[in-house]
Amino acid sequence: MKVLKKKLYEDNKYEYMVQQESNLETAIEMGLTQEEFNFICKKIKKTPNKTELGIFSAMFSEHCSYKSSKKWLKTLPTQAPHVIQGPGENAGVIDIGDNLAAVFKIESHNHPSFIEPYQGSATGVGGILRDVFTMGARPIALLNAIRFGSPSKPLTKHLLSGVVKGIGGYGNCIGIPTVGGETNFDKSYDGNILVNAMAVGIANKDKIFYSAATGANNPVIYVGAKTGRDGIHGATMASAEFTESSSEKRPTVQVGDPFTGKLLLEACLELMNTDAVLSIQDMGAAGLTSSSVEMASKGSLGMFLDLDLVPTREEQMTSYEIMLSESQERMLMILKPGSEEKAKQIFDKWDLDFAVIGKVTETGRLILTKNGSEACNIPISPLVENAPEYDRPYEIIKNEKFIDLNKNIVNQTINEILVQMFRNPNLASKKWIWEQYDCSVMGDTILSSGQSDAAIVRIHGSDKDDSLGKGLAITTDCTPRYVKANPIEGGMQAVCEAARNIASSGAKPLAITNNLNFGNPEKKEIMGEIVGSIKGISSAAAFLNTPIVSGNVSLYNETNGNGILPTPVIGMVGIIENIENSLEINAKEGNTLLVLGQSEDFIEGWIGSSIYQEIIHDEFDGAPPPINLQNEKAIIDILLNLNEQKLLSAAHDISDGGLLPNVCEMLFRNNLGLDLNLPKKLVNKSNKDILLHSWCFGEDQGRIIVATNELNKVKSILEKQEIKFFVLGTVNSSSNLNIKSVTTISINDIKYIYENSLSSIMS
Amino acid sequence: MRSGVAIFPGSNCDRDIIVALKKVTKKIPLKLWHKDKEFPNLDLIVIPGGFSFGDYLRCGALAARSPIIENIKNHVSRGGALLGICNGFQILIEAGILPGSLIRNKNLLFTCRETTLEIQKTIKSPFTEGFELGCHLKIPVAHNEGNYFAPKSLLDQLSSEGRIAFKYIEEKDVNSDIDYNPNGSCDDIAGILSKNGRVLGMMPHPERAINSLHGGTDGLKFLTKCIENIVG
Numbered sequence: 001m002k003v004l005k006k007k008l009y010e011d012n013k014y015e016y017m018v019q020q021e022s023n024l025e026t027a028i029e030m031g032l033t034q035e036e037f038n039f040i041c042k043k044i045k046k047t048p049n050k051t052e053l054g055i056f057s058a059m060f061s062e063h064c065s066y067k068s069s070k071k072w073l074k075t076l077p078t079q080a081p082h083v084i085q086g087p088g089e090n091a092g093v094i095d096i097g098d099n100l101a102a103v104f105k106i107e108s109h110n111h112p113s114f115i116e117p118y119q120g121s122a123t124g125v126g127g128i129l130r131d132v133f134t135m136g137a138r139p140i141a142l143l144n145a146i147r148f149g150s151p152s153k154p155l156t157k158h159l160l161s162g163v164v165k166g167i168g169g170y171g172n173c174i175g176i177p178t179v180g181g182e183t184n185f186d187k188s189y190d191g192n193i194l195v196n197a198m199a200v201g202i203a204n205k206d207k208i209f210y211s212a213a214t215g216a217n218n219p220v221i222y223v224g225a226k227t228g229r230d231g232i233h234g235a236t237m238a239s240a241e242f243t244e245s246s247s248e249k250r251p252t253v254q255v256g257d258p259f260t261g262k263l264l265l266e267a268c269l270e271l272m273n274t275d276a277v278l279s280i281q282d283m284g285a286a287g288l289t290s291s292s293v294e295m296a297s298k299g300s301l302g303m304f305l306d307l308d309l310v311p312t313r314e315e316q317m318t319s320y321e322i323m324l325s326e327s328q329e330r331m332l333m334i335l336k337p338g339s340e341e342k343a344k345q346i347f348d349k350w351d352l353d354f355a356v357i358g359k360v361t362e363t364g365r366l367i368l369t370k371n372g373s374e375a376c377n378i379p380i381s382p383l384v385e386n387a388p389e390y391d392r393p394y395e396i397i398k399n400e401k402f403i404d405l406n407k408n409i410v411n412q413t414i415n416e417i418l419v420q421m422f423r424n425p426n427l428a429s430k431k432w433i434w435e436q437y438d439c440s441v442m443g444d445t446i447l448s449s450g451q452s453d454a455a456i457v458r459i460h461g462s463d464k465d466d467s468l469g470k471g472l473a474i475t476t477d478c479t480p481r482y483v484k485a486n487p488i489e490g491g492m493q494a495v496c497e498a499a500r501n502i503a504s505s506g507a508k509p510l511a512i513t514n515n516l517n518f519g520n521p522e523k524k525e526i527m528g529e530i531v532g533s534i535k536g537i538s539s540a541a542a543f544l545n546t547p548i549v550s551g552n553v554s555l556y557n558e559t560n561g562n563g564i565l566p567t568p569v570i571g572m573v574g575i576i577e578n579i580e581n582s583l584e585i586n587a588k589e590g591n592t593l594l595v596l597g598q599s600e601d602f603i604e605g606w607i608g609s610s611i612y613q614e615i616i617h618d619e620f621d622g623a624p625p626p627i628n629l630q631n632e633k634a635i636i637d638i639l640l641n642l643n644e645q646k647l648l649s650a651a652h653d654i655s656d657g658g659l660l661p662n663v664c665e666m667l668f669r670n671n672l673g674l675d676l677n678l679p680k681k682l683v684n685k686s687n688k689d690i691l692l693h694s695w696c697f698g699e700d701q702g703r704i705i706v707a708t709n710e711l712n713k714v715k716s717i718l719e720k721q722e723i724k725f726f727v728l729g730t731v732n733s734s735s736n737l738n739i740k741s742v743t744t745i746s747i748n749d750i751k752y753i754y755e756n757s758l759s760s761i762m763s
Numbered sequence: 764m765r766s767g768v769a770i771f772p773g774s775n776c777d778r779d780i781i782v783a784l785k786k787v788t789k790k791i792p793l794k795l796w797h798k799d800k801e802f803p804n805l806d807l808i809v810i811p812g813g814f815s816f817g818d819y820l821r822c823g824a825l826a827a828r829s830p831i832i833e834n835i836k837n838h839v840s841r842g843g844a845l846l847g848i849c850n851g852f853q854i855l856i857e858a859g860i861l862p863g864s865l866i867r868n869k870n871l872l873f874t875c876r877e878t879t880l881e882i883q884k885t886i887k888s889p890f891t892e893g894f895e896l897g898c899h900l901k902i903p904v905a906h907n908e909g910n911y912f913a914p915k916s917l918l919d920q921l922s923s924e925g926r927i928a929f930k931y932i933e934e935k936d937v938n939s940d941i942d943y944n945p946n947g948s949c950d951d952i953a954g955i956l957s958k959n960g961r962v963l964g965m966m967p968h969p970e971r972a973i974n975s976l977h978g979g980t981d982g983l984k985f986l987t988k989c990i991e992n993i994v995g
Binding site: 259351 | 872
């Protein structure tokens with residue numbers, strides 16, 4: 001044994017070093033706690049060497065283990081007849097009919113994108129695409145929910161422009177259209193931006209690939225790009241707060257190569273068309289560690305890998321580096337024995353590495369060799385099943401303060417407030433961003449950013465001679481200021497707004513992927529935000545029958561102790577059976593606009609936590625608008641019903657900014673006008689009247705504006721179904737939004753501000 | 764009508780143009796792989812958009828040195844029709860089949876949006892024949908390096924030889940600050956022809972405007988006319 005170790009020292013002295021026993025100090029450096037270190041020593045009945053400890057540290061990181069959130073994630077509703085695969089796999093899978101399945105997931109790349117915006121966001125896109133095609137699905141759409149700090153800060157411009165370039169750099173090159181998403185600005189993101197990327201793919205229902213290892217002695221194959229020293233311990237970095245020295249962590253950010261990503265996508269899908277693949281897992285966070293451990297764990301098996309066989313970019317890499325590298329564009333597969341040669345030919349054609357690096361075993365252990373010496377020998381179950389799970393103390397803080405209109409003094413007119421709203425990049429057009437994304441590659445994008453409340457992508461090949469085919473509707477939503485004010489209501493609101501957006505595009509909401517972005521869960525008020533929003537999401541998702549099928553949690557989004565606004569992003573997918581019926585937000589001349597979910601009696605709008613309130617008050621305050629799930633479901637159902645009867649020509653849900661800015665958005669595209677009706681009690685109010693303002697800018701939930709040419713039919717259906725509605729007026733060609741006896745708003749002037757606010761900030 | 768689509772590692776609009784050609788010709792085009800040294804005689808070869816070889820080195824530079832290029836040149840010398848779209852246009856320039864260069868967009872940003880093209884007066888070419896002079900087509904662009912650049916002498920030559928196929932043009936009645944020329948191309952050039960008129964390189968993507976739900980069918984109109992002319 002001594003001779004062997006001496007030879008190891010001579011061959012690769014760094015490898016020799018990582019095979020030495022570690023200690024508590026090293027464990028703490030790797031982000032583990034003393035209790036976790038003791039737990040590991042006890043479970044594996046020895047003191048781990050540095051490689052083994054590194055593997056534990058990665059698997060126990062918040063990013064991989066969900067140790068703070070697991071207890072609560074288990075309470076999310078995940079079942080429905082249309083769910084094929086819920087959380088726990090690379091992505092969620094739902095049945096969309098015609099023997100097809102939609103495969104989707106959202107994932108954060110927050111920490112790396114702050115440190116290195118281009119590569120951080122690009123690899124976020126690459127990673128989420130791999131999660132989808134690992135399941136056997138061809139990706140058809142990308143969305144991004146991105147959040148930045150104050151727009152006036154130079155750092156924000158640098159980060160926004162880098163992130164947008166990175167998202168486009170990957171998505172455009174690999175040739176998957178980026179069709180939607182959301183962008184928000186708030187000072188709480190100054191030190192921690194959020195980059196959440198969502199991908200959606202389509203697979204044959206009976207050809208879904210899973211990650212559980214099968215069959216002892218089956219070959220374990222490494223494919224894709226070579227392993228380098230980039231991204232080592234990225235998962236651990238992404239599980240800690242930032243400090244002044246965080247930019248020193250740049251080497252922990254992975255580097256993306258969308259070209260290799262494209263080759264890997266095509267090669268994997270080509271191989272999946274044969275019967276060679278038994279299971280497959282992408283190497284994402286914690287690279288070869290999490291992929292091998294998760295595959296073995298899910299199959300209740302063990303794995304042996306000879307790390308000398310792993311294709312590497314650099315010489316003398318150690319077992320520690322190979323196992324913890326987060327080099328991109330790599331996959332681990334288990335093949336049917338005997339099919340290696342056939343599989344290798346496909347990867348040769350695409351000029352990608354293909355290596356048999358080990359085999360499935362029945363040992364229940366992860367055994368690794370490097371330079372002929374055993375670098376790791378640990379049981380798998382403590383890495384996953386016995387991983388720590390914390391029941392962290394929490395306190396759900398709710399702002400229940402009602403904002404009394406009479407206590408607010410307003411000096412601005414409606415016109416001035418509208419200008420201020422559209423000058424705010426949160427409400428302004430995001431065209432500067434989305435024009436940098438290829439939204440139309442693959443030829444199936446029907447509606448993308450800015451055209452509709454949800455993006456609509458046709459299911460390729462579903463168009464026949466007599467039909468234009470069917471499509472998926474996709475959106476991402478969250479209103480963090482509501483979640484901050486009341487995590488439960490805010491969680492519900494995110495789900496309801498997403499469902500309203502899906503419905504406003506003409507599609508039926510089906511299922512959710514969520515991305516829970518929060519600060520440090522060791523603080524009980526932050527843990528309260530996590531618990532509260534999961535409760536809210538759960539109740540709304542259960543009520544609307546839109547289960548959560550995949551997701552991701554990103555915690556420790558804090559810098560020097562300041563956390564972000566709680567941001568549980570909801571990515572939702574819906575289906576539209578006939579894409580001819582898809583709805584844009586743009587109204588046409590002659591359409592009558594009416595609001596569903598609001599009646600003539602509705603006078604006083606909800607201004608707590610609204611954008612309006614921020615304008616007149618300089619900050620958000622008060623309880624967020626309450627959610628009534630019955631009302632939400634009722635207006636979604638009625639909207640879909642009206643649309644099925646082809647009675648609608650546009651729809652737009654009322655969200656940020658309230659009714660008036662949303663009406664403007666419906667008129668912008670075609671430069672149209674409207675004589676706006678007011679409830680009788682508001683007629684003859686002044687242009688500075690706060691009650692009238694609250695009606696125009698209140699953010700009461702459960703409302704959708706629809707445009708129709710069949711007012712009478714629509715009215716009679718709404719009356720029969722007892723749905724509240726209010727007729728706003730008929731769209732004309734005047735380009736003026738006229739509020740009788742109050743004011744006239746030039747749509748062209750407002751549109752100019754709406755379209756140019758963001759680009760003028762960025763130029 | 765026999766058509767083929769040349770595919771390189773990193774091509775990503777190959778499926779889209781295949782769908783479009785199938786729609787027009789009712790036949791599935793032949794897929795040509797960049798390593799193919801031999802393929803049957805074809806009437807039309809399309810080099811689709813994408814990021815061949817990741818756009819590494821320079822857009823189109825590596826693809827222009829692929830084995831298939833020799834055969835594509837033979838196809839052209841036989842008088843075959845050749846259409847390069849977006850990255851395909853970049854490849855044709857790098858391969859020396861068309862003159863000039865395509866540099867970074869003037870705003871240094873990837874740009875994806877609809878553009879309006881005006882058909883120019885050209886030499887006899889299947890790609891412009893039968894279109895009314897000055898006719899407008901609405902076709903989207905999506906590129907990072909589409910800024911056609913050439914010395915004045917070459918621009919004058921292209922113009923006098925009738926080899927400028929289309930130019931970006933301002934839509935009337937549009938109240939907007941947006942430049943109608945999406946990339947800063949010299950003389951608003953969106954596509955150019957070879958000397959014999961049988962080769963067209965263009966930045967816009969006709970295959971992305973073939974369906975009323977795409978917001979337009981001008982791409983289909985364009986491709987249909989081209990195919991009719993090529994078949995003769």
